[in-house]
Amino acid sequence: MPQTISPLSQVDARARIGDRVEIGPFCVVGPHVTLGDDCKLDSHVSIIGHVRIGDRNRFFPGSAIGGEPQDIGYSGSPTRVEIGDDNLFREGVTVNRGADKEDGVTRVGNRNFLMANAHVAHNCHVFNNVILCNGSLLGGHVHVQDFAIVSGNSVVHHFATLGTGCFISGGCRAPQDIPPYMLAAGSDNPEIITVNVVGMRRRGISENAIALVRQAYKLIFREHMKLDDVRTRLIEHTEGVLPIELVTLLNFCEQSSKGKNGRARESFRAKSAAEEQRAA
Numbered sequence: 001m002p003q004t005i006s007p008l009s010q011v012d013a014r015a016r017i018g019d020r021v022e023i024g025p026f027c028v029v030g031p032h033v034t035l036g037d038d039c040k041l042d043s044h045v046s047i048i049g050h051v052r053i054g055d056r057n058r059f060f061p062g063s064a065i066g067g068e069p070q071d072i073g074y075s076g077s078p079t080r081v082e083i084g085d086d087n088l089f090r091e092g093v094t095v096n097r098g099a100d101k102e103d104g105v106t107r108v109g110n111r112n113f114l115m116a117n118a119h120v121a122h123n124c125h126v127f128n129n130v131i132l133c134n135g136s137l138l139g140g141h142v143h144v145q146d147f148a149i150v151s152g153n154s155v156v157h158h159f160a161t162l163g164t165g166c167f168i169s170g171g172c173r174a175p176q177d178i179p180p181y182m183l184a185a186g187s188d189n190p191e192i193i194t195v196n197v198v199g200m201r202r203r204g205i206s207e208n209a210i211a212l213v214r215q216a217y218k219l220i221f222r223e224h225m226k227l228d229d230v231r232t233r234l235i236e237h238t239e240g241v242l243p244i245e246l247v248t249l250l251n252f253c254e255q256s257s258k259g260k261n262g263r264a265r266e267s268f269r270a271k272s273a274a275e276e277q278r279a280a
Contacts, residue, residue, distance in 0.1 A: 176262030
């Protein structure tokens with residue numbers, strides 16, 4: 001099926017454009033871009049570099065996808081951005097391509113909603129069904145797992161991981177991993193303040209699983225019990241049958257505790273630094 005491309009846009013002839021794609025005025029699409037079927041670029045959208053985009057994605061005015069990473073070690077190599085299906089990129093959203101670290105790819109999965117002026121830095125991985133509210137900023141190498149919500153003007157430290165179904169309140173600074181299903185708040189010294197019960201119920205998670213996650217929250221973040229002891233107590237309480245949500249929470253907390261500065265993926269920073277030194 002034919003595409004609709006405004007004559008006021010600059011679309012490189014080498015770009016691969018899918019069926020029923022609409023490209024409005026004053027857009028730029030580079031030679032190494034692949035656009036899937038039914039995508040729509042409203043106007044003033046820039047997609048450059050090695051970028052592969054799936055189907056039914058919409059880009060609102062001013063969004064910029066695939067720009068060079070804001071990393072002083074970037075050497076101009078053909079790093080990439082990979083985007084799945086059914087995502088919304090609102091006005092002014094920026095997604096930088098990967099730096100020469102890890103696998104060199106910035107990823108955005110499926111059905112994500114990136115609100116105005118959200119920023120996804122190099123080598124980030126935004127999973128599926130994530131909401132990044134207005135002005136939220138992800139540092140490099142951040143992982144945002146399924147169904148997480150990052151409220152407006154929040155900042156996430158590089159190499160941090162936001163667990164599935166977590167919620168970060170507005171204006172929050174997240175220097176450490178945020179465990180699954182938890183709600184974090186605070187600009188100077190953010191805390192895990194409660195369980196994201198509303199989000200869990202919206203996903204249809206059982207009340208029994210929610211109750212167990214709330215019990216784990218109290219033991220870990222209020223009584224500061226050791227993770228091994230928490231796991232033992234909950235296994236006894238459930239006669240050894242733990243819901244997947246509870247297993248996910250406990251495993252996530254265990255990995256974070258083994259990391260550095262509260263970030264399980266912090267070890268990748270040392271690997272990246274070593275790779276840069278070898279390249280130099």
